[in-house]
Amino acid sequence: MAPNVTSGKRPRLAGVVTAYRRYLHPQHVIDRFLDGYGWNGVYHHPPMDVVSLYVDQHGEGDLFQERADRHPKMKICSSIEDTLTLGTSKLAVDGVVVVAEHGVYPLSPNGIMMRPHYEFFEKITNVFRSSGHSVPYFNDKELSWNWDWCKKMVDVSHELNFPLQGGSSLAVTWRIPSAEFPLDATVKEALSVGYGGMTSYDFHGLETIQCMVERRKGGETGVEWIQTYRKDAFWKAYEDKVWSHDLMRAALSRSFTIRPGAATFTNDLPTVDQMKAMVPDPVAYQYKHRDGLLSTMILLYGMVRDFTFAATIEGQSKPFSTQMHLPMPDGRTTLASFFSPLVNNAEKMFLTGKAQYPIERTLLTSGLLIAGVESDKKGRRLETPNLAAVRYQPNPESTYWRS
Template sequence: MRIAAIVTTYFPTSHAGVIVGKFLRGFPTDDGLIAPRTEIASLYIDQIHERDIGRQIAEKYDVPLYESIRAALTLGGTRLAVDAVLLIGEHGDYPVSRLGQEMVPRRYFFEQISAVIAQADRPIPVYNDKHLAYRWEDAQWMYETARELKIPLWAASALPVVWRRPNWEHPAGEKIDQALVIGFHMVERYGFHALEVLQSHVERRQGGETGVRSVQCLSGEQVWRAADQEKWSVSLANAALSKIDGGPGKLEIDRVTDPLVFLIEYVDGLRAAVLMLGDNGFVRKFSYAQQRGTAIDSLEYHVDSGPTHAAFGYLGLNIEDFFVSGAPPNPVERTYLTTGILEAAMISRGRGGKLVRTPHLASIHYRSHSRARRPTGSRPSGASIADWQTLEPGATPAAQSIPTSRAGTVRGSRRRED
């Protein structure tokens, strides 16, 4: 099975760097290094970073490096010649919108990918790394185009398939009264991860996913005033924080800088919060807590496994399962919804914390199913923590890209393309 890897940029710790290499070398997991069943048949890099290793990877593993997305999908020919697409639109030197969103060209990439697929009339699976797009209109276009062309589409965060302590998820079909996620770091990039953690649990509640009615993002002192007004639960925040190994144990307002909170109201009345606790080191992990009646469930998410970046080993394994089967490990609607929630939160923040009604998200209904492979232990072990050598930028030969030969011009009645 041949895969085209379409990436924004490729340096050692970029998402391309920690995902594509797994498809070439194997997927490190607690149960061993799992050999790929697929092959990277082509590579397209939109921007060459100053610490680029993508060209060196292409040289080392004999992967053709193309100058256009179309060429990468056709392997330099005229028709679709691959069986799946790995679209990694994360990192790179792109503008930032007035709302603070990184304007990564995921839709633009997907437009080109879907056009080649449509021309061939051969739907193939496409994985889009992280949220579908920074703008709802783009995400909606991608989702609806995939459905129209019958393209199997999946998008995801690695967080739902990392180590949990305890190894727990919300029991399917049971009610949730309220839920909260602890997050940190960059509001858009890491806020998305926090929303995926949240959604992976709450979508399993009684009645399934019903959509979102409104979103509000509060900043600074607004966050603590909202707690006083019981718009989010300090007791749930403390329950989540208590699960973080080496963490603060409980909320200490004086130690938090630049806090944010996303307040989410679902159509069925569920209220949830994502509490982003800044970037000063107060917390460096995600955690989750929820209330069911008088019971509170909480758990920590652990990501770090050293140089293997094995969280992406598990994510990559699930991507490969999707490519081979054509069936997403969980409904793509999860990330379709979190994409919309994230944009609404960014809009709310840009408006000084005003509540944003989301009728476009109220119609996203789905039932959770999860075929995702994830670790059962609370910490990495086995191949997840084994040695993993990474190429040093500039230290090994780099591949030369294959120039494009097609200009796209159609001439005369013969319709010959240049």
Template sequence: MIAPEPKSVAAVITEWRTNSHADVLLSRILEPEAWGHPKPFGLKLAAVYADQFPENELCRSYCQKYNIPIFPTVKGAIGVGTSEVAVDGVILIGEHGQYASNGLEQTLYPRRRLFEEVVHAFRLFKKRVPVFSDKHLSYDWLFSRWMYDLARHEGIPFMAGSSLPVAWRLPALNIPIGTELTEAMAVGYADLEAYGFHALETLQCITERRRGGETGVLSVRCVTGPRVWEEEKAGLWSKALLDELTPARQAAFRDPGPIRPTPSDALFLVNYRDGLKGAVVMLGSVGSCFAFSGRRRDVKEPDAAVFMLEDHRPYGHFGHLLRAIEQMIVTGHPSYPVERTLLTSGLLSALMQSRHEGGSIIATPHLADLSYQPADWPYAPGPVGTPA
């Protein structure tokens, strides 16, 4: 059987250096065997636009090696130097690079600007192809919603998000669509924007599977430091659910150590429209751990699993993310709903505002009717490191 011709993609990126998101996604397309994949991806890199070229950049060397043109404009990359859309899809990676921060300590990555330039090229060339946008849509809710609405208006198949929903789960955790959840908590660590987004996607990829699907969020709140543990004593999140993760942490990490309060701790509280209360605890003592813990109605045993990343090259979870991107570009249909990432982008923006205001409750009427149904896209199978 003859393998189908790979689909061509244009990469629109902020920068490409060792272990950047551009590296762990685009280099996989070019050299799948070097990244541990016995089966190549059904994609070929046709052109690149890079916003920045740091001293340690890899973009020029990779593109020279594989005869891939680098264009000074997004339009040039989409057209591969022609006056038409000359690719089957676009991978937008607006992560890493030297960009300013705002007063909420959010890095102002130009994802909205780059997406606008992609759509401008589509309009000029009178053709639309699928677009994947890495991580959250934007640091700003209005920019995120604008990107989502523009994609819908233009009829662009659009997907975005984190690698956490497709990462390994220890132990295996399958929440059937339609499950009635009574408690839901995610665990994360480190920077509240860059890594807090991953933790929110960890929470959301489970809570969206509850009975009725996602129906929206009424309000959020973020507190930090000792107040995290004061809120636990007040019953706003469950230390018992955190403790349920102990066996999974012990299985996943050689010496996970005890969880204890630290000055860098933070708590995200998410008040869902249908009454579910979600929580994310970002803990300085948890190690490099993302996890989910929750309860189903009338089920005695809790659901508790570490969402496991491969924390060294070849960073295999990005291979599983790339398979989802590949599926969208090959079929023209998103592998899972972009609404998940629209919601997590809005949550994160509001939570950063709450932190800036000292832990105020932020009403989110703009998220209250953000409803969608989940998809059954699989997470990474087998032991950690199993290649996609």
């Protein structure tokens, strides 16, 4: 099935989202396509139009009708099929923007919210099949809460020959310092430190690591096993130096938001006892790649409010480290500007018909989230033959937002 690549006209986009209220991901993403955003010293208006929108859950604070009133070319639709066909019997748009983050859905047996990424995908690709052609597809954040569905989404995108691009804004936002991970580097250990909880912000921490280490020598080779450490098990693993303290300190040295250990304020790192008092539910996912690389994703909610990264690179005397800048709109900022590079990379996909970074990255990080939650529930290391099979090469071109 040949993709329908737009040429010589403004692409028409269909939006398919779970909810559309202030500060939710759908609002951040769709608003940028509708109203534009600041980009590299200008106010940028995407050269494409959102012509239809499906919103799965309605409620107090909805914004989609106001957006439709201001953008009368955008039709509010009652079904995904109508959103893609515009009331005809065939696909009538040039690209699809899916944002299935947020909304309220049941929990899986392991406690992951069963957001309808895959259900949306099935309905959208059914229209592709019945129409005999496909269009570029953007999927915000993870692919699904179910591994088999994650894998099927990627397989179907290859079968129907359309670019599928997804993942977290952490992979494309500003970095402080502004530094790209060296291509073909030999990496011994990598680590990220972030905040938030499991089944949501853990995905951002995993993407922080993966967008870096996929650039190592040989590319991504797959992940053999994962083990989750939480609460008391986390502190025992910390004291046993299951992950490098030097890397953890290097990552934390890039943080802007470390909570001082003393009430009188200090720039020193908090002591272990102070960290324990600040962080009631610390989490670490540690996993081993097939080429021997050891990665650890850490969440220290209560001590930090940003995402940092560090890695040991052969031939470098000190760790490579940086911050993925995530200025959250809770008083520190108003615009959640880290969504701008996510949308800008989606624009490039819609215009060129080519994904800007491999969907296999999002497949792997989605699978790591699922496996990390399962490891926590089972209380042991989990072998991951499904993730060992996820092997790919990175886009050698850099896609993060320069400051």
